Every structure is written in structure tokens, then in C-alpha cells.
């Protein structure tokens with residue numbers, strides 16, 4: 001596959017950051033070449049889209065798709081060496097229209113008031129630098145916001161709007177300005193180009209480089225001082241140390257941080273130590289949260305859980321990445337709308353059109369779909385497990401995914417589950433939570449039209465909302481769990497499951513009425529029923545249950 005075909009496939013892949021799409025899967029072209037080609041093309045896509053639309057090249061050259069045309073035109077119009085193959089049908093499809101393309105490109109450049117291609121590149125670089133601010137969380141375990149501003153940024157000026165910060169950065173890359181986030185406490189934004197890695201405050205753990213959206217889960221969890229909390233999927237530990245900072249040191253609050261991957265747990269340990277969180281955070285390195293016993297002596301007192309499980313990462317964008325912007329209708333834009341054949345309309349779609357690639361695309365999409373569903377199952381399982389903690393009052397669930405399958409669909413699945421309904425878990429309503437001022441909310445159509453659920457879900461769009469794409473929601477529970485009743489109920493379900501196996505027909509359709517809402521503990525019932533004589537203990541419990549009835 002040529003460099004351009006491979007780049008076009010990567011460009012249209014729906015999931016993960018560009019880096020992960022290139023570096024974490026086998027590619028034929030040199031990865032660094034692919035990365036540079038895609039990043040540079042996307043940086044210039046606005047002007048390239050104008051050239052594509054105004055020249056009408058997609059309507060004439062059937063081999064070209066929107067992403068392919070972007071990539072080829074980038075190299076043809078903006079690089080010294082031009083398209084990087086000696087010949088071939090794709091290159092010819094562009095070179096045939098050399099004069100027209102060049103004229104449209106010059107017109108588009110002049111419309112922008114830019115005298116040369118060099119000036120155009122400089123302007124695009126400035127714009128790129130100004131897209132995503134550098135978010136910095138001041139670590140309350142080590143310092144205070146006012147001390148950080150005094151010690152590290154005395155000559156910086158506060159701006160009232162995030163837009164003002166980005167505007168200042170677009171004018172002067174290293175503008176000395178900062179913005180205080182109005183929602184998340186201790187969160188600052190600096191110009192995108194600021195380099196804080198060597199800053200003494202970063203080295204000492206006083207500053208943590210953390211995207212704004214990544215700060216939303218701990219902020220929404222809002223644990224009271226002294227709370228016992230769990231971070232179920234913790235590494236590298238941004239949210240773990242954020243919870244610890246909210247709890248404060250010396251108030252009796254704790255964070256138990258699970259990290260299944262031992263290698264990642266090492267990173268977590270370093271991060272926790274540097275942030276000064278050792279006294280508050282207990283790390284369960286290499287331990288699976290799903291196997292943690294909610295009723296164990298150590299964990300039964302946990303009231304708040306933060307769940308940020310593995311996801312597709314489809315919301316992740318890095319500072320130098322952009323998404324592909326679809327073309328507007330070229331004919332309409334020019335005011336010379338003409339009738340296109342059905343075949344031509346298909347060709348206009350910004351997807352790979354060559355037959356073989358079309359098939360590859362389909363099977364890749366199928367794989368993506370099943371990967372998403374498998375992830376969603378795992379994510380839902382994590383929440384259901386968290387809901388089993390007897391004293392749990394609040395759970396936040398978050399992903400850095402923009403896919404509804406991993407977000408609203410998971411929330412709806414959880415709310416419909418037996419454990420959520422039996423224990424009275426519901427979403428925390430928008431007006432109850434600490435993120436009520438955040439405007440972007442869940443997708444109503446994926447919440448079954450339920451306004452309360454959609455409004456409870458918080459979404460961040462990549463770049464547009466100042467950082468990566470993100471999703472977060474909180475589940476809360478009002479009442480206490482009657483553990484004794486629940487134990488009896490669980491036991492009842494198991495007994496029922498056993499009875500079902502032995503006397504399947506006789507008991508078919510019978511419901512366990514041990515819960516006030518008539519819910520069956522399907523999870524307990526799903527545990528493999530053992531067909532064996534009831535133990536003396538079980539018989540005792542069964543009698544106890546019958547007496548209660």
C-alpha cells in the first residue's frame with residue numbers, strides 16, 4: 001500500500017490518538033513519515049479543502065477520496081519535493097490538474113492576505129500552537145494556588161476568558177498570561193507553548209500537568225474530608241492524586257488505588273510519591289479491582305469510588321493533532337449546483353472508495369464495533385462491581401472516549417441492572433452536582449429521551465472544549481443497604497438457582513420476591529449453580545427466610 005493510501009486509512013480510523021493509531025499497530029510506511037504527513041496535512045486542511053472544492057477534482061478523478069486528495073495536495077502544493085512517488089495513478093490524478101490546482105491555491109492564499117507559501121505555513125503554525133491550552137493542576141497536597149502564582153508566575157497576568165488566553169498566545173507564542181478555571185478549584189491554563197517540564201514547581205510535585213477534562217471526575221466525586229475512597233483503575237495516577245488533594249492530608253481520608261498492570265503500577269507509585277500522596281494513598285499494584293471483595297474488612301467502609309477504566313481513547317487529541325473536517329458541498333458553495341449521478345455522489349463521500357479498500361474498511365469497522373462493545377461490557381462490569389460496596393454512596397464513571405457506546409449506552413445499561421435498581425442507585429442530577437455549570441451534556445437520543453439522565457452526563461468535545469474529548473457521570477445512592485436482608489436475598493437467589501436446576505420445569509417462571517421491588521439478583525443467580533445436597537447452614541437460612549415471609 002502506498003504511503004498515501006496508508007495515511008488515508010489511518011486518518012479515517014475512528015479510535016485512539018493519531019500517535020496510538022500509527023505507533024501501536026503494524027504499519028508498512030515509516031511511522032515518523034506517516035505521522036508528519038498526517039499532522040501537516042490536517043494543519044493546512046482548511047485551505048486544501050477550499051482548493052479541492054473549488055477545483056472540483058473529486059468529481060472528475062474517481063480514484064481520489066477526500067482524505068487522499070488532502071494528503072496528495074498537501075505534498076504537491078506545500079512541500080518542496082512534491083508527491084512522494086515517482087509515478088502511479090494517484091499522482092497522475094493530481095498532476096493532470098496542476099495548473100488549475102495551483103491557481104485555486106494561490107487564490108485561497110491571497111484571500112487570506114498571505115503573500116507567500118512561507119507566510120501561509122507560519123500562520124498555520126501559530127494557529128496550531130494556539131488550539132489547546134496547557135492545563136496545570138496546583139497540587140494542594142504540596143502547596144496553594146496563591147503560593148504557586150507568587151513563586152512561579154509573578155510576572156504573569158490573569159485573563160478572564162480562556163479565549164483571551166488563546167488569542168494572546170496566537171499573537172505571542174510565549175505570552176505571559178494565565179487563566180483560572182471557574183469550575184475546578186486549583187486549575188490553571190497557560191499558553192499552549194509554555195514548557196513546564198523543567199520548572200522547579202513541576203519537578204517538586206507542586207504542579208501536575210493534567211488536562212481540564214481529566215480533572216472533572218475527582219471534582220464531580222467531591223469526597224468529603226475524611227472519606228474512604230477507591231480509585232479503581234488508577235495508573236498513571238492523575239485522578240488518584242487529585243482525590244487525595246481533595247481529601248487533604250491528616251483528615252483520616254484514604255484512597256485505595258487499584259492498578260492491574262504491574263508496569264503501570266510502577267509509574268503510579270512514582271507519581272503518588274512525587275505528589276506527596278503516600279500518607280493518604282494505598283496502592284494495590286498488579287491487583288484487579290473486579291476481584292476486590294467489597295465486604296472485606298479493609299474495603300467495606302468505602303463510600304466514594306472513581307472509575308476511569310480503559311476505553312477506546314477516541315477523544316484523545318494531542319496538541320499537534322486535529323480531526324478531519326468533512327467537505328461542504330462544493331457545487332453549492334460555488335453557487336453552481338449541478339446534478340450529480342448516484343455514482344458520483346458515492347465518490348464524494350470522504351471515505352476510501354477503491355473496491356479492495358472499501359472491503360478492508362468494512363471489516364475494520366466491524367472489528368472496531370466489536371472492540372467497542374467488548375470495552376463497554378468491561379466498563380459496565382466495573383460500575384456494577386463498584387455498586388456492590390455496602391457503604392458506597394457515590395461513584396463517578398469516566399472515559400476519554402467520544403463514542404456513545406462507551407458513555408451514555410453504558411449509563412443506561414447500568415441503570416437498568418438488577419444491582420442498581422435493588423440498591424437504589426441513580427444518576428446524580430445536574431443541579432445536585434459540582435459540574436452543574438458545565439454546558440455540554442449527554443446525548444439525549446442515547447439516553448432513551450430521558451432528560452434527567454442526559455443532563456446528568458457531562459461531555460467534553462475534543463479541542464472545542466479546551467482539551468481532549470471526555471465523558472463523566474456520577475451515580476449516587478440515598479438510602480443505606482440493609483446488608484442482612486441483602487445477604488439473605490443473595491442466598492435466596494443462589495438457592496433459587498440451585499432449585500431451578502434440579503426442578504427446572506416445576507419452578508419455571510417463579511420470581512424471588514425477597515426484594516421490595518420484586519427484582520431478582522441476576523448476578524447471584526448467574527453464579528454457577530451447584531447441584532448438591534443443601535448444607536445444614538443453607539437449610540437454616542432457608543427456614544429463616546420462610547419465617548420472615
Ligand SMILES: C[S@@+](CC[C@H](N)C(=O)[O-])C[C@H]1O[C@@H](n2cnc3c(N)ncnc32)[C@H](O)[C@@H]1O
Pocket residue numbers: 214232233234235236237238239240258259260261264287288289290308309310311
Ligand atoms: C484510562 S487508564 C486510567 C487513567 C487514570 N485514571 C489517570 O487519570 O491517570 C485505565 C487504567 O486501568 C487499568 N485497569 C484496567 N482494568 C483494570 C482492572 N480490572 N483493575 C485495575 N486496573 C485496571 C489499566 O491498566 C489502566 O492503567
